[in-house]
Amino acid sequence: MTSTETSTSAPTTEPAPTASALDARAYDLDRSHVFHSWSAQASLKPLVIAGGQGSRVWDHSGRTYLDFSSQLVNTNIGHQHPRVVEAIKKQAETLTTVAPTAANLARGEAAERITDIAPVGFNKVFFTNAGADAVENAIRMARIHTGRDKVLSTYRSYHGNTGAAIVATGDWRRIPNEYAHGHVHFFGPYLYRSDFWATTPEQEAERALHHLRRVIEAEGPGSIAAILLETIPGTAGIMIPPPGYLPGVRALADEFGIMLILDEVMAGFGRTGEWLALDAYDVVPDLITFAKGVNSGYVPAGGVIISDPIAATFDDQVFPGGLTYSGHPLAMASIVATIEAMNEEGIVDNAATIGTDHIAPGLAALAEKHPVIGEVRGTGVFWALELVTDRETREPLPAAAMGRIKSELIARNLIPFTMENRIHVVPPCVVTPDEVAEAISIYDDVLGSL
Numbered sequence: 001m002t003s004t005e006t007s008t009s010a011p012t013t014e015p016a017p018t019a020s021a022l023d024a025r026a027y028d029l030d031r032s033h034v035f036h037s038w039s040a041q042a043s044l045k046p047l048v049i050a051g052g053q054g055s056r057v058w059d060h061s062g063r064t065y066l067d068f069s070s071q072l073v074n075t076n077i078g079h080q081h082p083r084v085v086e087a088i089k090k091q092a093e094t095l096t097t098v099a100p101t102a103a104n105l106a107r108g109e110a111a112e113r114i115t116d117i118a119p120v121g122f123n124k125v126f127f128t129n130a131g132a133d134a135v136e137n138a139i140r141m142a143r144i145h146t147g148r149d150k151v152l153s154t155y156r157s158y159h160g161n162t163g164a165a166i167v168a169t170g171d172w173r174r175i176p177n178e179y180a181h182g183h184v185h186f187f188g189p190y191l192y193r194s195d196f197w198a199t200t201p202e203q204e205a206e207r208a209l210h211h212l213r214r215v216i217e218a219e220g221p222g223s224i225a226a227i228l229l230e231t232i233p234g235t236a237g238i239m240i241p242p243p244g245y246l247p248g249v250r251a252l253a254d255e256f257g258i259m260l261i262l263d264e265v266m267a268g269f270g271r272t273g274e275w276l277a278l279d280a281y282d283v284v285p286d287l288i289t290f291a292k293g294v295n296s297g298y299v300p301a302g303g304v305i306i307s308d309p310i311a312a313t314f315d316d317q318v319f320p321g322g323l324t325y326s327g328h329p330l331a332m333a334s335i336v337a338t339i340e341a342m343n344e345e346g347i348v349d350n351a352a353t354i355g356t357d358h359i360a361p362g363l364a365a366l367a368e369k370h371p372v373i374g375e376v377r378g379t380g381v382f383w384a385l386e387l388v389t390d391r392e393t394r395e396p397l398p399a400a401a402m403g404r405i406k407s408e409l410i411a412r413n414l415i416p417f418t419m420e421n422r423i424h425v426v427p428p429c430v431v432t433p434d435e436v437a438e439a440i441s442i443y444d445d446v447l448g449s450l
Helices: 017-031 081-094 105-117 130-148 163-168 172-176 200-218 245-256 308-313 329-345 348-371 399-411 433-448
Strands: 049-054 056-058 064-067 122-128 152-153 183-186 223-228 259-263 287-290 302-307 373-379 381-391 417-419 422-425
Touching: 056 223, 081 200, 081 329, 105 122, 105 302, 122 130, 122 308, 122 381, 122 399, 122 433, 130 152, 130 163, 130 223, 130 259, 130 308, 152 200, 163 172, 183 200, 183 302, 200 223, 223 245, 245 259, 287 308, 302 308, 329 348, 329 417, 348 373, 348 381, 348 433, 399 417, 399 433, 422 433
Parallel strands: 152 183, 152 223, 223 259, 259 287
Antiparallel strands: 049 056, 056 064, 122 302, 287 302, 373 381, 381 422, 417 422
């Protein structure tokens, strides 16, 4: 064929990659270029997740997993809820981003939906990108409002991985990150491993409150800006506060002029079978932090719900904080759609019913059968199995055994959330009774193989 002749042959095309090739490429790219949080990088073997729907996810090859981790306890509305996906698409077609200094309808509507859920007397929302910077800004607000510096939080807690939030965290992760100042820790209630020699929930609450009073007195009440608590500690063990504890903390805060910040990042927006976990307790804080379940992480979002007196502090005084993506329109649209869908579809009620009628009896039956389960505790779709080598001594199950349990659960196509010596049973709020039964059967099989 000469240079003036035209070829009529079809152009060559590369064959589409196979599903297994896509899984391999995703894994190889991850291992070559992605740096993972809280991990020694060389030993990681992450699952490939390509898609999801409701309480299930799958890889490119079609292997499907029952997601009883809700990823990081955040996909409360489940994966790929069509109403939320559509809201993000619609907002993207209208306006993808706008500066936080502007007024935007999606942002205003999201704030209105959130304050409608909050206790009376909360009418303003400061939007952040996630839970950690929500905690960061709540601490800042409390310090400026009170003119004080110290923040008290519990040893069994997790509040995020930014400057003040990680130091407010009580677990080991704060220790290599202690650069922020003004943080003091105390012991909260945890009857199963009581630090107060308590034998009843009432004793645990009373003695934990006495301990907190003594810490306040020893630190100097006039120096303390805030007490920061997860309403129900999540990563630390899903420890339900005993009756009277949270109201008692509120009373101590009022006595000494201290702000109470309740961290609802993990426990909020349906997770406990309530819109906010605090709704189940006779307590109203001064600041509420949120993220995760507010839109199931479809677009990163978090924030601080601000009580009217603290909001008024900044009517004529500049708040010295801000974020480029505060109230990002895509995130705001997803929040509005999430809250509307959860309302109209009864998703919060479903979480409560599933917890009472299915998860609670299912886990209790496992505890009857398997001596390795030391305690079952939780509410809604927010539960923990604490595993022990001996029920009498309550010695925690060692890390090697927990590693085997996690591997065996994944091998049976269930994605678990494990932490220390615990399995956290934390499916999406849309989980069905059949899916709970399926998960209970898998837990039963794995625990029986120990």
